Amino acid sequence: MARGVALVAALATLGCLKESSDDRPTREAVSAASASASGLPVIAPAATSADDGQWTMPQKDYANSRYSSLAEITPENAKNLKLAFTFSTGILRGHEAGPLVVNNTMYVVTPFPNYLYALDLTKEGAPMKWRYDPKPAASAQGVACCDVVNRGAVYYDGKIIYNTLDAHTVAVDAKDGHEVWNTKVGDINLGESVTMAPLVAKGKVFVGNSGGEFGVRGWIVALDAGSGKIAWRAYNTGPDSEVKIGPQFKPFYDQDKGKDLGVKTWPGDAWRTGGANVWGWLAYDPELDLLYHGTGNPGPWNPEQRPGDNKWSSGIFARRPDDGSAVWYYQWSYHDTFDYDGINEQVLLDMQFGGRPRKVLVRAERNGYVYVLDRQTGEVLSATPFGFVNSSKGVDLKTGRLIYATDKQPKLGEVTRNICPSSPGMKDWQPTAYSPRTGYLYIPHQNLCMDHEAVEANYIAGTPYVGMIAKFTSGPGGNRGVFQAWDIVNRKEVWSIPEKFPVWSGTLVTAGDVAFYGTMDGWFKVVNAKTGDVVWKFKTGSGIIGQPITYKGPDGHQYVAIMDGVGGWSGAIVAGGIDPRDSTAALGFVNAMKDLPAATTKGGMLYVFSL
Amino acid sequence: MRFGRISSLLLVTALLSIAAAGCEREERRFREVPPAADQSTNVVQSDLQPGPSIVATATQHPYDDNAYAIASGKRLYVQMNCAGCHGLAGGGSIGPPLLDDKWIYGSDPSNIFSTIVEGRPNGMPSWKGKLSNDQVWQLVAYVRDLSGLHRKDVRNSRGDNMAAVQDEQNRNRQTPRSSFEPPGSVTTP
DSSP: OHHHHHHHHHHHHHHHHHHGGGSOTTTTTSOOOOSSSSSSOEEOGGGSOSOTTOBOSTTSSTTOOOEEOOOSSOTTTGGGOEEEEEEEOSOOSOOOOOOEEETTEEEEEOSTTTOEEEEETTSTTOOEEEEEOOOOOGGGGGGOBTBSOOOOOEEETTEEEEEETTTEEEEEETTTOOEEEEEEOOOGGGTOBOOSOOEEETTEEEEEOBOTTTTOOOEEEEEETTTOOEEEEEESSSOHHHHTOOTTOOOSSGGGOSTTHHHHTSSTTGGGGOBOOOOSOEEEETTTTEEEEEBOOBSSSOGGGSOSOOTTSSEEEEEOTTTOOEEEEEESSTTOSSOOOBOOOOEEEEEEETTEEEEEEEEEOTTSEEEEEETTTOOEEEEEESSOOOSEEEEOTTTOOEEEOGGGOOBBTBEEEEESSOTTOSSOSOOOEEETTTTEEEEEEEOEEEEEEEOOOOOOTTSOOOOEEEEEEEOTTSOSEEEEEEETTTTEEEEEEEESSOOOSOOEEETTSEEEEEOTTSEEEEEETTTOOEEEEEEOSSOOOSOOEEEEOTTSOEEEEEEOOOOHHHHHHHHTOOOTTOTTTGGGGGGGOTTHHHHOOOOOEEEEEEO | OHHHHHHHHHHHHHHHHHHHHHHOSSOOOSSOOOSSSSTTTTOOOOSOOSSSOOOOOOOOOTTTTOHHHHHHHHHHHHHTTHHHHHOTTSOOSSSOOSSSSOOTTOSSHHHHHHHHHHOBTTTBOOOTTTSOHHHHHHHHHHHHHHTTOSOGGGSOOOOSSOOOSOOGGGSOOOOOOOSOSOTTOOOOO
């Protein structure tokens, strides 16, 4: 009976929201962005990349634009693309990283065991120069929530710097592959691992931990890029002194002001096992001297075990890179009840908003909204849904608070149905790209809903600490993935390409007005960035969850590279050999991916194309 | 009259013993001592044996026919967070699935016992010193229950939570694959 009522209520809500989809929640609350004032948003000039023939960090530049000014490949000639060379990593887990290209050498970092390969682009077939093996502890695989992925390396000052699954940061000589330093930054016995790509600024390497599903207390650490020595470490839960909240901290909204909120917004000592990890993307604005990082979901997922706002989880910090001092903070999803982890990339843009120029960061957030924030203050300028959302009703722009739908909240021992988006959100880690030529943000994302039920979670260090049973399903329309062009100024979709499976790959857009992405069933696609027409595609051996990059080869021509190798959270059913009969496996993702094993198999191959 | 009394007594006794026999679905042994109190003896990990092979004898698991132990094992499976890695219904996630017929480190109760106690190199934690022998055996019993290796009447029935997969009691037995069969032996599904 209760179930029947809940179902009817859910259907009714669904009906309501569908009907009112024109009247999007934030519409009235925001003053309209001026569409015609002075053209399109530009990539924050101080945070752009100088040398465009290379690809020296996964984000392309500090602004996270993933935009290249190379323009040889166009919608017209893309059909002539052909394979230039391939390379097998020998590893068969989810390949989420993209390669780097520096000084005519390509660097490829693999999932666990985290090999680093250097390929010589000056020679035919790009033969291997060397391979570096960091020999990470095999046991680390037991604390990796969502496949044993790695999201990439960064080049800095003659070194390739990246993280290993067993929570080490390593620096390798870019010329000969010898290890320059190797710093243990975390402890797998606490459930810590590191999967994110570090960012280097002002001579410091910034690294954060993973472990939001293991009750790991989240932190970001700064290492000296020359020596590997730890300069500072800031936690994202706990007392102000450990969060590095001091006199400089000026959050925009009142709920973020007060002493030791990282303790007081948790029951008892729950902040010690409260998550708020830094496993996603970092950005840096050299002009404002602010380092931006998201914070992950609070732990455990079961929200009844942690009443309160759970600061500083599922939010974003702006910090000083020199000493980690927090400058502002904003919480995307307070008291996050859905695992709406706040770790996605922020794209730093300068644009007109409300008739005046603003320095903003634009972020397609997991909770389903594209946010535009003032990156100097943390003020939310707009938040607009970019897909079907019923777990919340919008963002209150006065308070900055997400307005949760009360009927979708999880309860202990009770099943709540049809919550959209599901735990991986409208968009997970897979990064967007921004083209200043079109003014569009290219968003690879998923379209999933879920049923879930909270259960008691039991904290045992180094083991999963979740307390939620979930089953994901396809969202409205049935397509589980979307590749979407989003008009930042007008805050609306321009075009979108539905995909059968979640679009779990990153994307790239160029001055040739082409965008690139890959699908989990193994299609690498080239899209006209203006119209969304697929102008060329290539079938890879395994599904794609990697990040495409482009570079200028030694011959002066443009190349584009992508790794295949399905896996990650969405592809764990294949990479981890999960039994599809268990709908709740992989934290509920398996229920939505039961047909993936019939569509693709494991792999780990680099493909490089040129005209 | 006397005869009647005796016969009714006999009848009652007979009925009681029938009823008692009906209750005797299983023998509840609450404090089972493992066959090898030493946690590492006589456990063979590999099917491959150089030279003449010793015929493997399956360990008789003390809890194989014990519904109480299997149910307790399920409780421990959730409480000790086994479910977090191997899936609430045994489908696997971080760790391998347990509801199928594939056993990386052996399906024999003694193999499962040592896998839990010793841990395994690719991420399986060692629970040595964290659980009593008794509790480990209960877990072993439940792990085997996930692939339907017990007789039906002692298996777990439907759980209280959102259903993920057919309940343990109604699952088909997934016979573990083994290389101990003599050459030429044929199996049919």
